[in-house]
Amino acid sequence: MTAPDPDGLLAEQLLRLTRRVHRIQKRHLEHRDLGITPAQSRLLRTLVHYASPPRMADLAERLEVVPRAVTTLVDGLEAAGKVRRVPDPCNRRVIRIELTDDGRAALRELHAGRRAAAEEILAPLTDDQRTVLGGLLDTLIDGPMTERGHRTP
Structure with a gap:
């Protein structure tokens, strides 16, 4: 008989939670009938992080996808009227x-x-538990600190 694998159990719990989060978010977004795929919604959310309209290459880098994938997403969002391509004011060959x-x-x-989904998912937790969870998630997202106080990649 093999000993339980605590890290394997945690990994499975994280995967199950991720699937649950996606299911709940999908349910909360479906009734809004936006006609936007999850990948397109991610691109829209990414756009607001730029002070000025980004190039497609900037979006591809930030989304960690190939540029062709961004072109496909932008094509769909442009056809739906959610984004538009505009020439760069300094270089007309560059599209933003x-x-x-x-x-x-x-x-x-x-x-x-997403807020409604988060409220549903976090409902069983107390405020103190939410604070602890937030700290733990930050640690997992950012990676552990090195001896010099820097985050590992």
């Missing part, structure tokens, strides 16, 4: 991607759906 008013409205709906 910006949100439209419809895209901003879709983002507000996405945020509301």
Whole structure:
């Protein structure tokens, strides 16, 4: 008989939680009928992190996908009126991607759906448990600290 593998059990719990989060978010977003795929919603959420409209290459790097994948996402979002391609003011050969008013409205709906999903998922936890969970998740997301106080990749 083999001994229990605590790390394996934790990994399985994390995977199950991830699937549950996706299911609940999907349910909260489906009734909003935005016609946006999860990948497109991720691109929309990423756009707001830029002070000025980013290039497709910037988006690909930030999303950690190949540039062709961003082109496909932008094509769909542009056809839906959520983003538009605009020429760079300094170099007309460079195309930048910006949100439209419809895209901003879709983002507000996405945020509301994600907030509702988070409330449902976190409902069983007390405020203290939420604080502890937040700290633990930050540690897992950022990676452990090195001896010199830097995060490992």
